[in-house]
Amino acid sequence: MIFYPVLFALIATMALALARALLGPSLYDRVLAVNMFGTKTVLFLAVTAFMLGRPDFLDLALAYAAINFIGVLAVLQFFQSREIRQRYERQGR
Amino acid sequence: MASVIDMISFALLAAGGFCVFVGGVGVLRLPDLYTRMHAASITDTAGPLLVLAGLALQAGWSLALFKLAVILVFLAVTAPTAAYALGNAALVSGYRPAVVSDESGATDSEGEGHA
Amino acid sequence: MRALGLFLVFALVWLLLSGLMKPLVLGLGVVSCLLCVWLASRMHRVEEDAGPALRPLHLLAYLPWLLKEVVLANLQVMRVVLSPRMALDPVLFRLRATQRSQLCKVIYGNSITLTPGTLTLDVDGETMLVHALERAGAEALRSGEMDRRASALEASA
Structure with missing residues (x-):
């Protein structure tokens, strides 16, 4: 069916995002790639819900969207506080 | 089976898949973080919009339709917020755009350290 | 209540x-x-009057307009990504945000980011630092139409 092209495109995009996550070069590029991977997962779950005829997958998609968002913010917060700490230590010396 | 609704739904889904894929190519091809974020925002706007619209046609008037709408609204609110958080964190940590004509005027306090 | x-x-x-x-x-x-x-x-969001003082009719007009902008900008960015030699001309510039309320400023900033090709990097009082993939996107924002429309969402009280 009608779901195969979009599933294929989503998987291909996930592979591209993974490639970017591996290539980097900066931490932020990796976070961007991971965030994108998460968004694609949400769409993938939503499409799967209809392909398999199991609407409960939509709940998974919704929960995943929430976790992905919070996760990215948490990781960024962690990097930022580490950055500030490092800068402070450099100045302290 | 191959009704008009299914055809439109297929077209929307395929178009969404294409947009998402182009965004993925952009994230791999573009030269620096900030330009890549523009490509990523294709996959955050056009992709979900088209894919979820295609699925909405499959759902018909049901609770699934409401869930699709909630997912779309949630993505539309969180995607720019996450993008802002990412861009701002990169900026504050001193990550400068590789290719840019800087017209932001006087240099400001952020990004004095270099990445 | x-x-x-x-x-x-x-x-x-x-x-x-x-x-x-x-x-x-x-x-x-x-x-x-x-x-x-x-x-x-x-979180003090119940008692305090931080709630949506948005004008519903203007919001109803704003969303389709934003949708149109997002679709056009998507096509633009996809064209850039798919062009064989990417002739990039990114611009980093400051933009004035004329909204009074926090909420409308957030809506404006998020609308800028939601439109592919433009990205809000920093908000400092009344100015925003914006990164644009192309000069055309920067000019479109500088023309101030989105700013006006986002400001129109505010109740004039």
């Missing part, structure tokens, strides 16, 4: 999302809605 309204909204969302009418599930729903109202009140 606000707390009650918030509770009703939460309850409606719960019912639409779960769709189950079993007593156990409904009970859990009531508990989680109450919990969320309590959390919201802890």
